[in-house]
Amino acid sequence: MNKLLTYIFLITAQLLIAQDIKTLTPNIEDLGHLSVTGEKEFNRNLKVCESIWEKMENGVDYTDLTAAEKKTIDNVDETMMNYWDIEGQGCSWYCGGGPATKTASSTLESQGAIDYKADNVHDLNYKNVWVEGVAGYGVGEYIAYGFPQSSPRITEIIVVNGHVKSEKAWRNNSRVKKLKLYIKGEPYAILNLTDQRAAQHFKVDTIGFLDRDIDYVAAKKLPQWEMKFEILEVYPGEKYEDTVISEIYFDGIDVHCFAKGTLITMADNTQKPIEVLVFGDEVLSYDQQSQQQFAATIKEIANPVHDNLITISLEDGTSITCTKDHPLMSVSGTWLSYDPKKTKADYIYNSVNKLRVGAILLGVNKELKITAITTNDKIQSTYTIVALDRGNTFYANGILVGTEELREQKAYEKHQITK
Template identity: 50%
Template sequence: QLSTGKKDWDKLTSEEEALLEKYDEVFEDIWDILGGGCSWYCGGGSKEVTASSYLKSQSSNNYEPKNAHDLNYKSAWVEGVPGYGKGEYLMYTFEGKSPRITEIIVVNGYVKSEAAYRDNSRVKKLKVYLNDKPYVVLNLEDKIANQGFKVEPIGNGNREDWKALETKPDWTLKFEILEVYKGLKYEDTAISEIYFDGLDVHCFAKGTKVQLADNSTKNIENLKIGDMVAYLDLETKEIKSAKIEKLEKVIHHGLVRYKFESGIEITATQDHPFRIENKGWASLKPDKSKQYKGFENIEKIYIGDLFLTEKGTDKLISIDFLEGEQETYTISRLRYGDNFIANGLIVGIEELNY
């Protein structure tokens, strides 16, 4: 109803807002784990998922390793050896340029139904290997739920030289079953999903105009470390200048286009922070934005919000959710300041809290 204009964003009931916050306007199926909105998978995802074994298909059900990374609660990987599968594993392979991981989320057991969950065995302890070296042991609870485990960033951190990043070798995460919760009927041990959240996927589309210190503009994809850009001093309300110290680039999908009363448009990821009058920093995905310095108390963007610009404010009149992939870019560190000016709007610098 929101996408067709039958319902206004500013007329949602509290119950509708709660549902939208939980499921997002882009979920297509109740079994979807993420929906079609912005996530780490907009720029990331594994290259391949394999396993030491898997149970043979039964009727229309298959239990292949890919099921553990299809972002769907209805399917599952089930190991395929006699007994409880101790020592069996899933192996996730990532490209060297893949965005970094900061959270591993496990959906333990076969969660498509309460009966399937209880009848099959579940994992109690899961040993994680990074590039075949022991990394951590995850202690899983026996419950139908997403179980998240925060980790220090995994992956290649030097992302300023994109060409060099593309030459980095693949890396792997292996998940080995150590201990299990025994099923009521079957020894087979199941994992419905292991998926990830992380960094390096929060940017603006190619062609976004960034204001420089001399009041000219430069396409964001042409910025270089050392360039002097304009930023707004939020205390004095003066436009000042600062040197770029770090840039980011990633191929991204799930972007949104914000349109404003003045005719300005900007295409960005859903968690990129914007400065809003009487609200402070805000994004469409505030929970995702909180990983960046200075955005721990970030608010949510709504149609009708007044976005700060270099000259005052501009009213947001629509939000379009875009399909397809695009190259995206952002500034992740300036010598001074926590923002820059993109298409005339005050936008946040996404420097990590790590």
């Protein structure tokens, strides 16, 4: 009887534990546009753009380009040198770190020059894939990531399910239906994946174990922590049982940005859309102490995806759309952001106040009063300037704003210079 009661107790306890695991559903970013034809067109446009960029490097301004040349470079993101890249060459959440190791419980054998290794699931490239290597659908197989303690915190997990390089490859191979997520060996959540060629964005409570009182460099020496994704169920492929995942990557609390189309004031007082900026462009910056404007050269840019932006409307009828933690300069010389706690925690700004309706912002040549602040949850690409060769300010839609340097990254760079 005692043994029976013990058995019943253990089974009940396991069921209760299972019930405690949260179930997450994604926001969907459609990837149905990806194709071999699209890759060929991208490469053709990129080749044309390279000759236009060369002209601009030799002194031709964007405003002096022909309409056809402007259209060509406007249709190509110069931070994207590969059609299949997820992240551009600029800085993003990964500026602050990311997983250091990727391992898999099994891997399908290579076929000629094509491999299916664990590293493919986090190479930030849609074309390369991880495929489990056991008989059947691979239920129980897993991918595990090792994160340094110094890695930035995670608030979003993005899963690109199946072989998304083409509709045919996606349908022929099996896809994941449910992933079980473990944090440091403990069950954390079940990720319910839809059967779509898409990037599936899962919002999570902040994940990360960096004690912000520990020096950034010292934290890098601490033991890694692990995040594991186990296959629970699959959508069967039409031709192969092998289950495929193109990518599992992350976003978090370490980048603030602007929407596409935001106009940046250049050093010569002309304006360019933020998405066409390139390394080496000179923008107009501002020194708070001298209250003088000056030219500053772009050293780093970024192009991450966000789905939690705000639009700030101004009394002159203009507006600006950015992430909630982006700092903007008030006429009194103080930094403001919609989420000042987040801004101060993650970036180089030590004093940030709450951005509110009625606040007056510092413009290029005038003061601008905020009349409304609205939120926008649509998933979209965003852009920002991470670092300049001097100063940390630039003008976006005529408003003075701050650059993107990470607090931890700056501490690490300082250590590297002085050691």
